[in-house]
Amino acid sequence: MAAAYPNTNIPDYEYAEVNTKPFHIGSFRQEWMNRLEPTEYSYQQQDEDTFHANFAEETGVGAETLAELKSICSIDSLRCHPEDEQPDMEVVPPNPTLKTLIQRKKRQDYRASLKVTKNRHDIYADELERLTAGKRPEDVTDLIPEGEVILTINVYYPAVFEKFTYNRSHMTLLMTGSHSLAELRDAICCVSDLQVCGEFSNTPDVAPDFISKDHYKSAFFFFEGVFYNDMRFPECQDISKTTMEWAKARNFPSFTQAKMEDTRMADLKVKVGFPYLYCHQGDCEHLVIITDVRLSHRSDCLDRKLFPLLTHKHRIVTQKCAVCHLFIGRWFTTDDHFAPSDPCLFCDKCFRMLHYDAQGNKLGDFLAYPYVDRGAFN
Amino acid sequence: MPHAPPPYSDIFDELLTEDVEELLGRFQLSDSVRYEVFADIWRQMCFSDVFRGIPSLAELKRFSRVTLATAVNYFLPPFSYQIRVGGLYLMFAFYHTQLCRPPVRIRLALKDWIYIKKFLGDSADAGHSDVLYIYRKLDAAKAFYYTAMPHVLAFQKQRKPKKAAVCAKFLGRATAVHELMCADILEELGNLQVHYEQLKEACPEVKGQVAMTHRDLASRLTDCMSEFISWQQRSFSSLGVKRKKAVDEDGEEESDSSRARLLSSIKQKSYSCYQEAPKSRRHRQAETVESLSCGAEQLQDPPARQKKRPPSLRARTQRSLGESREDSWTQTWLLSVPEQKERLPVRSTKQPAAQYA
Numbered sequence: 171m172a173a174a175y176p177n178t179n180i181p182d183y184e185y186a187e188v189n190t191k192p193f194h195i196g197s198f199r200q201e202w203m204n205r206l207e208p209t210e211y212s213y214q215q216q217d218e219d220t221f222h223a224n225f226a227e228e229t230g231v232g233a234e235t236l237a238e239l240k241s242i243c244s245i246d247s248l249r250c251h252p253e254d255e256q257p258d259m260e261v262v263p264p265n266p267t268l269k270t271l272i273q274r275k276k277r278q279d280y281r282a283s284l285k286v287t288k289n290r291h292d293i294y295a296d297e298l299e300r301l302t303a304g305k306r307p308e309d310v311t312d313l314i315p316e317g318e319v320i321l322t323i324n325v326y327y328p329a330v331f332e333k334f335t336y337n338r339s340h341m342t343l344l345m346t347g348s349h350s351l352a353e354l355r356d357a358i359c360c361v362s363d364l365q366v367c368g369e370f371s372n373t374p375d376v377a378p379d380f381i382s383k384d385h386y387k388s389a390f391f392f393f394e395g396v397f398y399n400d401m402r403f404p405e406c407q408d409i410s411k412t413t414m415e416w417a418k419a420r421n422f423p424s425f426t427q428a429k430m431e432d433t434r435m436a437d438l439k440v441k442v443g444f445p446y447l448y449c450h451q452g453d454c455e456h457l458v459i460i461t462d463v464r465l466s467h468r469s470d471c472l473d474r475k476l477f478p479l480l481t482h483k484h485r486i487v488t489q490k491c492a493v494c495h496l497f498i499g500r501w502f503t504t505d506d507h508f509a510p511s512d513p514c515l516f517c518d519k520c521f522r523m524l525h526y527d528a529q530g531n532k533l534g535d536f537l538a539y540p541y542v543d544r545g546a547f548n
Numbered sequence: 549m550p551h552a553p554p555p556y557s558d559i560f561d562e563l564l565t566e567d568v569e570e571l572l573g574r575f576q577l578s579d580s581v582r583y584e585v586f587a588d589i590w591r592q593m594c595f596s597d598v599f600r601g602i603p604s605l606a607e608l609k610r611f612s613r614v615t616l617a618t619a620v621n622y623f624l625p626p627f628s629y630q631i632r633v634g635g636l637y638l639m640f641a642f643y644h645t646q647l648c649r650p651p652v653r654i655r656l657a658l659k660d661w662i663y664i665k666k667f668l669g670d671s672a673d674a675g676h677s678d679v680l681y682i683y684r685k686l687d688a689a690k691a692f693y694y695t696a697m698p699h700v701l702a703f704q705k706q707r708k709p710k711k712a713a714v715c716a717k718f719l720g721r722a723t724a725v726h727e728l729m730c731a732d733i734l735e736e737l738g739n740l741q742v743h744y745e746q747l748k749e750a751c752p753e754v755k756g757q758v759a760m761t762h763r764d765l766a767s768r769l770t771d772c773m774s775e776f777i778s779w780q781q782r783s784f785s786s787l788g789v790k791r792k793k794a795v796d797e798d799g800e801e802e803s804d805s806s807r808a809r810l811l812s813s814i815k816q817k818s819y820s821c822y823q824e825a826p827k828s829r830r831h832r833q834a835e836t837v838e839s840l841s842c843g844a845e846q847l848q849d850p851p852a853r854q855k856k857r858p859p860s861l862r863a864r865t866q867r868s869l870g871e872s873r874e875d876s877w878t879q880t881w882l883l884s885v886p887e888q889k890e891r892l893p894v895r896s897t898k899q900p901a902a903q904y905a
Binding site for chain 2: 221443
């Protein structure tokens, strides 16, 4: 039954359970379209009578058999307890026979003996998904068409974050095949984009006139040997050029370039489950992994305007002011005689109270930098 | 979360797999592919309780994903037709008894689609309407996600892969040999052989000196194949699985492929002529499940067994010289330790410390 030649549009494992071989997203979608009936991927749900009529026509069963099937293969056949005695689903049954339940009962008994408060991460884990699932747009033109491909992309913390470099995803985004890479770039929020350069101890009230995001606009994605550069703005430079020249000089396979804003997700040829690179600000690098590619479903959020859709965001603990321990730190001082440590973090209020007098004159000698906490996007 | 859950926790759970194999084992023994039988076993085991007692929503969602992934695993090859039907029923059961709202969907990968289509085609040919009805019901309930891969991949490699040992008694029997037998390839092979020999005879300078093929290739192939088929029947009938009547129906007027032969043995059990299993069989079921599960354990390696270390040079020398170990065990206690090694811990094994000898 195997094809005469391996069809590269059908994804298969390169390393079992780890990642796949590269395949073209648009062709993958086409392969599914070739195999499925429109009713199978449509958003409309058939009502029961239509379903039975279609089934009878397809299989040629008689009315009697159909009635028998209806009564036997119903959901009621799976009911293990009588209808009026529905058990409590949050508690393990008292004398379990299944091995899963026996172990769960042990854990439940153990937990009952502890005083464990609810885990914050568990409570909010699905919050974002629940908010957007099943949303329909007001304008029909914004509806994602049936049979559109949806990609799930994990973006990880940059390598300089010592704590979570290797396996905890910073954010998970859903994208459709018709969105461009530039839209994906805009949706990725990293604190390094908000950094403000410059020393402001003498002029703490002057609002910084730029943040790094506005100043250094260049960025690129790297997928399968192709650098996708952001060339939308005149300030953007091609920061992948250096790497390409370096590679050429050292006998590497040659890389190619493309534009981020012209490439749609469906044009990419990628491996699922394999780490790729997103680089911005010149040296802030994030790993990007496409974890899942599938066709759209009626229970997904179908409003195109909400995409790229954030389905999971890791909440990182913010660092508080060294004085009050209440507010998030916004100023970062060094060489400061007033500060208990070097460097030291202050919130705005404590910073001004400690370092400036009532008239706003600078007291003492210190260097102050505006600080953007990592948890700024929480 | 305080610590990240181990990878693969989303697709495999040992205890759940054991429970599911128990259920499928009973279904296999019932020797039927009817949904009624499956639902009966499900209710007997109170399997929908498997979702009870999960404290958090996130854990419930993860567990539901695991159950559906396990069911899909049994729905796909290399399992036998009956186990695959059991996998389909299991998918239906888990999907409708799960507690998540909105429900977790069933992931079907593109690479497995061809096997699913073939399975449905076979079921339709054999007249198993309930198999088709269950599948279509799941489809109508929009329970499927049409995906690239069966699981979500995040470049996590397990250090000790925790994969379920495939239960040998669930595997489908290889039908490739049967198919080769009924295809006309062997006949053609024989004809080609004869033609080749004739051509060789015709050239006087070549005949007798060159032989590119074995003369009796076709007959040896046939011998090998019939040996394999008889071994297959012997080994599988000893496990208590009912013998498929593939060989007996050889002489009947049937279509060429052995697929039809295999299916015809199931065809007699098609939906409209379903019969109750005799009461005697039901009583026997409980015993055979235990004995079979013991058999299955023997087939699988116990996972916790420690790796046996290879014999040391001393042991090998003694073995080759023919000395028995007991004789040469002299317990040399170290009465005086060399000065430079005074602070080294002395080995407390029973074997003599060779380096101090």
